Amino acid sequence: MSREDENRLAQRLLSGESGAFREFVETYKRKIYGLAYEVTKNHTDAEDVSQVAFMKVYKSIGTFQKDASLNSWLYRIVVNTAIDHIRKRPFFPADKTETVPGRFADDGIQPVTNRSGDPQHEAESALMQKKIENALGQISEREKTVFLLRHYHDLNLKEIAVALGISLGSVKSYLFRSIKKIQKELGVSQTPLEPGG
């Protein structure tokens, strides 16, 4: 969704336009669920967190500032909801390891590995996922949240600062540290790349 579209949707939400909230949910549900899943690592919790976050949006849309970023505002709500949820969660929840069935996203949450049907490729892919998960497990919750928001949810550094209520400098610091830790965990060897992304 472009920034213009985002602003238009925010305006429609603020004016209480019929159907705007549903459109908002349909637009963001996959992203929000995706982030909630990354934080909670549990399908049921992710669904719950995403729904609670949308309800909070609905209840507090009146507090949204017209010139603010809808993305930042929304992600702030989601992150806080997810953190609250984790704090309240029992230490040994019965369904902590519950994951969703083995289907994979094709909705732009992030790049997706093609499933080739080739057992060797599948095994390599599974191994890669394991390595990535392990690497993410090595960084602190705050670093991880910053990394997830920047790398998989395409929030820019300023938006992350607003979403988490921290300074831009802190965002850069958390992100830099997280990349360095992940790099170490992955044992990356460099290949040539042009700057600028």
Add this chain to the structure above:
Amino acid sequence: MAECRKMKSLFLESLYGELDMDRKEFLKRHLAGCRECSKEYEKMAQTLRTMSKKTTPDPGQEFWDGYWDKLELRMKGDGLFEPSASGAQKRIGIRFGFFPRWAYGAAGAVAILAMGILMGRLFFSRSVIINRPVPTSTPSVLPASSAADLTLRTSRYFERSKVILLALVNFDPEKQDVYGLNLPRQKEVSNELVKEASALKSDLKNAKERQLEKLVGDLEVILMQIANLKSESDLPTVEIIKAGVENKDVLFKISLNEMRRTEKKSRVQGPHARKSDSAAPTASNI
């Protein structure tokens, strides 16, 4: 070295495409001439490329297709509703979501306080009441016998409606079985009451009992919704009806009406008649 430190501070923005053209060129030139920075930059880029291979589990299309319905159901259960609410919701005037939750709590507290004051006046100020001259009843266009009959009918109507509404309002879907609510019976009685409503409203209108007429009208809308419940497990609609009952304060109004009736009866018949009172009240003091 100082320049390298300055350049490293641009790495993140460059890797994520947040660098403007000037600074990007500046960094590019530095990397071309600094082997150490170039190496570090490339390692970070490789790390991010590897992390981009991460896949996210997807719960499947069925989950996404039903996502909105589940959310909407939950919102209704929590007293929220979607702006494009159904006509039924609009009819009963639910406006949750526009007021903070505490406002409903405050409204409830005020209602309880009002009831307390009223009850206090009723039970602790009897001497004041009986020493006052008996107020003249609101002139009724009906003869006494018809008025008593109307009063009785109205009173019974409220009693029967109240039983249904209380069962619904006190029903907790999380703790109770929906089948214990016996919705088929509730629907049947509601249907009977809806049929009775128009004649009763007409008689109350003739008797100039505007408030009672309005209360019967409010009840009629709610009872109609109960009578039209699609199935025994139509919990979302049950929640809407509950919200409507609370929003229109119908139970409170029925109780208030009962108290007024009792109070007026005691004024007319004196304090000693209170216990043995069995005479029908008049239409004007329902």
